[in-house]
Amino acid sequence: MNKKFISEKILLTAILFLFIALIPAFFGFNEYYTFTFSVILVYACASSAWNIIGGMAGQFDLAAASYVGLGMFTSGTLYTRFGIPFWMGMPLGGVVAMGFALLLGYPTFRFKLREFWYALSSIASVPILRILFLVWEDVGGPIERWLGKPNPILMRFDSFLPYFYILVGALAVIIYVNYRIKNSKTGYYLFAIGADEEAAASLGIDVRRYKLKALMIYAFILGMLGAIYVNLLGNYHPDHFDTFFTITIASIGIIGGLGVIYGAPIVAFILVGISEVARFTVGTMGGLPWVIYGLAMLVIVLFRPQGVGPMFKEAYIRAKGLFKRRG
Incomplete structure (x- = not known):
């Protein structure tokens, strides 16, 4: 790969992350906006991780809420x-989520469940875990479990700002992992499988081996993300095994472009941002977020079936060519 092109990509990525890091300052470090953009970053991280199993390996996984929820319950409990402390609970949450992914993925891949059948099998785990933790009162139960007073040593902060920057760092790591996998032998195999x-x-x-490998990497990342998410929210409850969260993650990954590393984070900021603004201004209005995602999916299927990720690349190349001609 051309070294100049790589350096340009690194520079552009650094500028984008610098912009993201300055977002709280643009809003005067307001706690509400910091929390809102932290939630957006959670979706950006999860959908970027989904790119490994869904975008590269072509497996329409719908168990994101299961892995994030297991990470939340493991680290929270x-x-x-x-x-x-949560900095120790994070990898343990990832290991639990990865173990569950192995239990889910091995039989489904062993019996060659694909496409919609695999999607149905994976999404079924979400309500099953929700019911399991509702009746398992020693760990879950119907009452929210709060994490208690802030303790910075244990990664419990009294502000949303530290979590925002932890999530910025997490997104950078997940994008790097995507890049390394995509440009490795494993990545080539996953694209061939997809x-x-x-x-x-x-x-x-x-x-089977490489699909399981992709699934376990994806689940481990989401399990660790769940540990950050439970800190951000300050509580955990079986309702966090949410099918809407799962469908949203997959939708963002598809709209961003399958296998396109930077597509999902950009789409997450746009779609989840619009959804949060709509929720804040006009409320849920009987499922307005579903309407937003549904319309976005319809438009993409009709006009950009390959996703919007390549569109950003095309815009970058055109802008670059325009500046060169003017220069």
Whole structure:
């Protein structure tokens, strides 16, 4: 790959992250706006991780809420019951989510469930876990469990600002992981599997192994993200196993462009931002967020079936060419 092109991508990425890091300052470090953009970053991180299993491997996974919820409950329970700090609970939440992904993924991939059948199998885990934690009162139950007073040593802050910057760092790491996977042998195999599993298998690729590998990386990231999310919210409850969250993550990944690294984060900022503004100004209005995502999906399917990610690349190339001609 051209070194000049790589340096341009790094510079552009650094500028975008600098802009994101300055967002709280643009709003006067207002706690409401800091919290809102932190939630947007949660969606950006989750949809970027979804790109590994959904965009590269072509598996329409709808279990994001299961992995995030398990991370929330693992780290939250360890903190409230045993006083284990969240910076230790994060990797443990990732391991639990990864273990659950193995339990879910091995039989489904073993019996070659694909496309809609795999999607149905994965989304079924969300309400199952919700009911399980509702009746498991020692850990969950119908009452919200609050994390208690702030304690910076245990990663419990009295402001949303530290969580905002933790999530900015997390997004940078997830994008880097996407980049490394995409440009590795594993990435080439995953794209081959996503394009045609039978053809990939005929070329000697261990399809089941690489799909499981992608799923477990994705689940581990979301489990760790759940530990950050529970800190941001300050509580955990079985309702966090939310099918709308799951569908939103997959929708953002599809709209951003399958396999396009930067597409999902940009779309997350646009769609979730619009949804949050609408919720703040006019309320939910009987499911307004669903209407927003539905319309966005309809427009993309009709006019940009490959996603909007390539559109941003085209705009960048055109702008670059325009500046060169003027220069």
